[in-house]
Amino acid sequence: xxxxxxxxxxxxxxxxxxxxxxxxxxxxxxxxxxxxxxxxxxxxxxxxxxxxxxxxxxxxxxxxxxxxxxxxxxxxxxxxxxxxxxxxxxxxxxxxxxxxxxxxxxxxxxxxxxxxxxxxxxxxxxxxxxxxxxxxxxxxxxxxxxx
Amino acid sequence: xxxxxxxxxxxxxxxxxxxxxxxxxxxxxxxxxxxxxxxxxxxxxxxxxxxxxxxxxxxxxxxxxxxxxxxxxxxxxxxxxxxxxxxxxxxxxxxxxxxxxxxxxxxxxxxxxxxxxxxxxxxxxxxxxxxxxx
Numbered sequence: 001x002x003x004x005x006x007x008x009x010x011x012x013x014x015x016x017x018x019x020x021x022x023x024x025x026x027x028x029x030x031x032x033x034x035x036x037x038x039x040x041x042x043x044x045x046x047x048x049x050x051x052x053x054x055x056x057x058x059x060x061x062x063x064x065x066x067x068x069x070x071x072x073x074x075x076x077x078x079x080x081x082x083x084x085x086x087x088x089x090x091x092x093x094x095x096x097x098x099x100x101x102x103x104x105x106x107x108x109x110x111x112x113x114x115x116x117x118x119x120x121x122x123x124x125x126x127x128x129x130x131x132x133x134x135x136x137x138x139x140x141x142x143x144x145x146x147x
Numbered sequence: 148x149x150x151x152x153x154x155x156x157x158x159x160x161x162x163x164x165x166x167x168x169x170x171x172x173x174x175x176x177x178x179x180x181x182x183x184x185x186x187x188x189x190x191x192x193x194x195x196x197x198x199x200x201x202x203x204x205x206x207x208x209x210x211x212x213x214x215x216x217x218x219x220x221x222x223x224x225x226x227x228x229x230x231x232x233x234x235x236x237x238x239x240x241x242x243x244x245x246x247x248x249x250x251x252x253x254x255x256x257x258x259x260x261x262x263x264x265x266x267x268x269x270x271x272x273x274x275x276x277x278x279x280x281x
Contacts, residue, residue: 002164002167002168002170002171003167003170003171005171005174006170006171006174009171009174009175009178010174010177010178012178013177013178013179016178016181017181020181048183049179049181049182049183050182051175051179051182051185071171071172071175071188071229072175072179072185072188073175074175074178074179075178075179075181075182120181123246124180124181124246127177127180127246127250128177128178130250131174131177131178131253134170134253134254134257135170135174137257138167138170138257138260138261138264141261141264142163142264144268145264145267145268145271146268146271146272146275
């Protein structure tokens with residue numbers, strides 16, 4: 001029954017979006033985490049999304065067709081990537097974390113960008129909840145067949 | 148005389164199946180609204196209908212004579228109607244999902260599902276009335 005699939009797909013979307021919200025929370029929480037070297041500085045993290053196809057799920061149903069001939073089965077998070085954007089270097093010799101030359105390193109987190117990202121993630125999450133709600137209503141209607 | 152459910156229920160049973168499959172395709176679009184390079188898909192009703200009608204007359208479906216043969220039934224039907232949506236505002240990361248459009252299609256599809264269900268339900272009600280005879 002394909003309506004069951006809607007639950008899996010919307011569920012995968014919800015978990016992917018909540019992971020995205022988690023990375024946003026982590027980025028904002030660490031926006032002011034200073035350190036004394038480039039290596040130790042926190043970098044903005046972002047999840048990498050990809051479509052799930054039924055072969056990847058190992059459903060055992062070998063398909064003759066390439067992935068473009070079948071609809072996907074939801075979304076998955078391939079991994080978390082760190083941003084390559086330049087770190088902010090600041091001259092502050094009185095800071096306790098300052099290095100020998102008097103510089104501290106700030107993370108490359110753009111708080112405005114993260115706020116926009118958070119709103120997009122929560123909207124996408126809501127959309128998935130609505131999908132699940134609609135699918136639930138349809139399934140409940142089907143259960144009343146013949147009554 | 149035996150009752151043939153296929154004849155009694157008509158097209159509504161298949162229509163309901165099509166609607167639920169389309170719901171899955173549209174749900175997948177919405178779940179992948181932020182996936183880079185994802186292209187929005189949709190099921191084309193006319194193409195699926197044509198494939199279903201052609202199946203009865205031509206009979207080109209594959210038969211499974213061994214357990215390791217591939218299952219092709221549902222895939223062929225779906226591939227017949229599965230199309231890429233023409234993007235109105237493609238994103239710079241290659242994603243062509245327009246959340247508003249997809250939501251509208253999903254709502255439309257849900258309404259059509261309920262319509263098909265209502266027809267199917269009334270068929271069953273008619274059968275029940277015929278059986279009871281009161």
